[in-house]
Amino acid sequence: MKKTILLVEDSKFQKLASEKILLKAGYLVLFADDGEEGLRLAGECMPDLILLDLLLPGIAGEQVLYSLKRDALTEHIPVIVVSQVAPAQTAILKAGGAADYFEKSRFQEEFTGERAFLAMISKVLRESEERSKARNKDSLVGRGQGASG
Numbered sequence: 001m002k003k004t005i006l007l008v009e010d011s012k013f014q015k016l017a018s019e020k021i022l023l024k025a026g027y028l029v030l031f032a033d034d035g036e037e038g039l040r041l042a043g044e045c046m047p048d049l050i051l052l053d054l055l056l057p058g059i060a061g062e063q064v065l066y067s068l069k070r071d072a073l074t075e076h077i078p079v080i081v082v083s084q085v086a087p088a089q090t091a092i093l094k095a096g097g098a099a100d101y102f103e104k105s106r107f108q109e110e111f112t113g114e115r116a117f118l119a120m121i122s123k124v125l126r127e128s129e130e131r132s133k134a135r136n137k138d139s140l141v142g143r144g145q146g147a148s149g
Contacts, residue, residue, distance in 0.1 A: 003049065039067055046077070
C-alpha cells in the first residue's frame with residue numbers, strides 16, 4: 001500500500017518540485033497551503049508522514065509542529081521540517097517533536113539533494129513503522145495477549 005505524505009507548503013514552486021519527486025517515488029501526496037489547513041488535514045486524513053515548511057501564512061510552522069505533537073490523534077505522525085533555518089534551530093525543532101530536518105537549499109544539488117530527501121523520508125517512515133509495531137506489541141502484552149517471556 002502506498003504511503004501518504006502531507007506537504008504543508010505555501011510556495012507553489014516548492015510544492016510542484018516536491019510533488020514531482022514524491023510521486024515519482026510512489027507516494028500519495030496531499031497538500032496544505034498554510035498551517036491551519038495542515039492541522040485540519042493531518043487530523044482528517046492521518047497521513048503516514050508530514051513535510052512541514054516553517055514560514056507559512058497564518059499559523060507558523062513551529063506552532064503547527066507543536067500542535068501536532070500535543071494532539072493525541074496526530075502525535076504519532078512523524079514530521080520532517082523542510083525549510084531554511086539556522087543550524088541552532090534544528091536542535092530546538094527536534095526537541096519539539098520533529099523527526100528530522102531537510103534544508104531547502106539541498107534541492108539545488110542536482111542529484112544528491114533529491115536522493116538525500118528520499119532517503120530521509122524512507123528512514124523516517126521505517127522508524128515510524130518500527131515504533132508503531134513496538135507500541136502494538138506492548139499494547140497486546142499489556143492486555144495479556146502477547147507471548148510470555
